Amino acid sequence: MNNAVAEQKPILECRDLRKAFGAFEVLRSISFEMQAGVVLSVIGASGSGKSTLLRCLNYLEQPSSGVVFLDGEPIGLRRQADGGLKPDSPANIARMRAQIGMVFQQFNLWPHMSALENVIEAPRQVKGLKRAEAIEIGRHYLGKVNLLDKADAYPARLSGGQQQRVAIARALAMQPKVMLFDEATSALDPELTGEVLDVMRALAEEGTTMVVVTHEMRFARDVSDRVMFLHQGVIEEDGAPAQVFGNPASERCRAFLSSVAH
Amino acid sequence: MLDNFNRFVIPNLGLFMDGLTITVRICAIAFAMAVVMGAIACLIRLYVPVLRYFAIAYIEFSRATPIIVQLLWVNYVWPELFGFPKSVEWAGIIALAIQSSGYLAETFRSGIEGLARGQVEAGLAVGMTRAVAFRRIVAPQAVLVMAPSIINQFAVVVKASTLVSIIAIPDLMYDALKVVNQWFEPIEVLTSVAVLYILTIFALSATAKRVADHFRGKYGLDAQA
Ligand SMILES: Nc1ncnc2c1ncn2[C@@H]1O[C@H](COP(=O)(O)OP(=O)(O)O)[C@@H](O)[C@H]1O
Ligand SMILES: [Mg+2]
Numbered sequence: 001m002n003n004a005v006a007e008q009k010p011i012l013e014c015r016d017l018r019k020a021f022g023a024f025e026v027l028r029s030i031s032f033e034m035q036a037g038v039v040l041s042v043i044g045a046s047g048s049g050k051s052t053l054l055r056c057l058n059y060l061e062q063p064s065s066g067v068v069f070l071d072g073e074p075i076g077l078r079r080q081a082d083g084g085l086k087p088d089s090p091a092n093i094a095r096m097r098a099q100i101g102m103v104f105q106q107f108n109l110w111p112h113m114s115a116l117e118n119v120i121e122a123p124r125q126v127k128g129l130k131r132a133e134a135i136e137i138g139r140h141y142l143g144k145v146n147l148l149d150k151a152d153a154y155p156a157r158l159s160g161g162q163q164q165r166v167a168i169a170r171a172l173a174m175q176p177k178v179m180l181f182d183e184a185t186s187a188l189d190p191e192l193t194g195e196v197l198d199v200m201r202a203l204a205e206e207g208t209t210m211v212v213v214t215h216e217m218r219f220a221r222d223v224s225d226r227v228m229f230l231h232q233g234v235i236e237e238d239g240a241p242a243q244v245f246g247n248p249a250s251e252r253c254r255a256f257l258s259s260v261a262h
Numbered sequence: 263m264l265d266n267f268n269r270f271v272i273p274n275l276g277l278f279m280d281g282l283t284i285t286v287r288i289c290a291i292a293f294a295m296a297v298v299m300g301a302i303a304c305l306i307r308l309y310v311p312v313l314r315y316f317a318i319a320y321i322e323f324s325r326a327t328p329i330i331v332q333l334l335w336v337n338y339v340w341p342e343l344f345g346f347p348k349s350v351e352w353a354g355i356i357a358l359a360i361q362s363s364g365y366l367a368e369t370f371r372s373g374i375e376g377l378a379r380g381q382v383e384a385g386l387a388v389g390m391t392r393a394v395a396f397r398r399i400v401a402p403q404a405v406l407v408m409a410p411s412i413i414n415q416f417a418v419v420v421k422a423s424t425l426v427s428i429i430a431i432p433d434l435m436y437d438a439l440k441v442v443n444q445w446f447e448p449i450e451v452l453t454s455v456a457v458l459y460i461l462t463i464f465a466l467s468a469t470a471k472r473v474a475d476h477f478r479g480k481y482g483l484d485a486q487a
Contacts, residue, residue, distance in 0.1 A: 167384075
């Protein structure tokens with residue numbers, strides 16, 4: 001990364017993020033900054049806190065402490081006149097979330113809406129766009145995931161790979177500043193992961209800012225600009241793919257990588 | 263047999279149709295009220311922590327009290343306590359509505375809780391508020407999932423409504439008993455009335471089921487057996 005880029009204001013920043021469920025600390029002081037246009041892959045063993053981290057980033061999970069900033073604005077908290085932070089209103093939290101796209105492992109499409117309706121739902125309901133305008137945007141993003149021909153199909157009639165691509169289009173249709181992917185291909189049959197990874201790769205090449213939790217090590221190595229290894233809620237390794245995969249500083253990261261390599 | 267049918271059923275068909283009209287009216291109004299009251303009780307139970315135990319108490323009370331006790335209670339005690347209902351018909355409607363609302367509240371709750379949590383999260387993640395997610399994602403699907411139980415609950419209301427005759431509402435059952443007590447020939451009259459009840463319930467259920475199946479088919483979900 002050159003200096004000009006490094007000096008930009010980060011699009012996403014985590015400051016001393018912690019999350020506990022009861023007495024169980026899932027995230028322990030996560031801090032990092034991320035520039036626009038960067039593709040960050042998050043890897044780590046199951047249970048290391050990857051999903052929880054993503055869910056804290058868009059406030060689906062309320063952090064126990066610490067702050068996430070999107071484009072300089074704190075999420076879930078509101079700056080007071082005296083500079084302090086207070087809990088934000090649900091409407092403002094929703095407004096912030098609208099700027100962060102999320103793709104779930106289980107797709108979570110809405111089964112009572114067609115593919116196109118899934119995609120235009122948030123532009124209509126959240127942004128308040130007119131139907132014609134929303135449809136234009138919806139068709140644009142369905143085209144981007146190569147599913148224009150399935151616009152009128154209901155989710156139950158789509159394959160897993162197609163459903164996940166609709167889910168990606170649904171998130172993109174809000175034109176978010178950051179896209180979060182939580183193991184987007186883990187629920188898919190192996191022969192269907194390719195079509196979803198291709199779409200994600202294309203997005204990365206277009207300069208979409210992405211945080212990708214993945215078990216696809218090839219994707220993490222080939223597509224991302226940066227790889228983070230999480231272990232028991234702590235960032236153990238954070239660097240360029242070549243460094244993390246080629247010469248990890250952390251012994252645990254080294255062990256994890258050799259355990260997932262076939 | 264046919265003779266009795268001709269003597270006691272045919273001449274009273276007009277009376278029975280009047281009774282059926284009242285039965286359908288009472289059931290329709292009571293059920294509509296039950297849906298609204300059940301929805302409110304369910305939403306309070308799920309989403310309004312401070313009032314949650316009131317909702318639970320109401321739901322448990324309405325389900326645990328026999329319909330006949332509620333009928334008598336609303337008809338004879340309420341006017342003393344609250345000054346209404348002013349007519350026996352409204353007393354019958356309110357008693358039926360109270361009882362059904364408790365069952366419907368629980369049906370609604372299972373429909374809402376059964377919906378994959380991920381779908382609401384997907385709504386929140388694109389920037390919906392909880393209210394919008396409920397209206398656009400939860401409610402339409404919950405109605406579909408619950409359609410069979412809701413239809414069933416309507417049949418229960420129609421059946422329970424046969425008891426409103428004890429507070430002298432001239433519904434179908436009331437008229438039937440009147441004719442029976444006049445001539446002491448119960449077989450043809452009660453059989454005919456039973457058929458009328460069956461047809462009424464069947465017509466309503468079949469219509470509702472067709473509507474639900476239409477949407478399930480449209481969404482590619484399996485039609486309910
Ligand atoms: N809502 C929750 N309540 C309690 N424990 C949770 C909850 N969500 C996650 N956890 C726990 O937090 C840990 C990390 O979970 P998660 O973030 O899903 O890990 P990963 O995505 O890396 O597999 C796990 O031990 C999990 O059981
Ligand atoms: Mg996970």
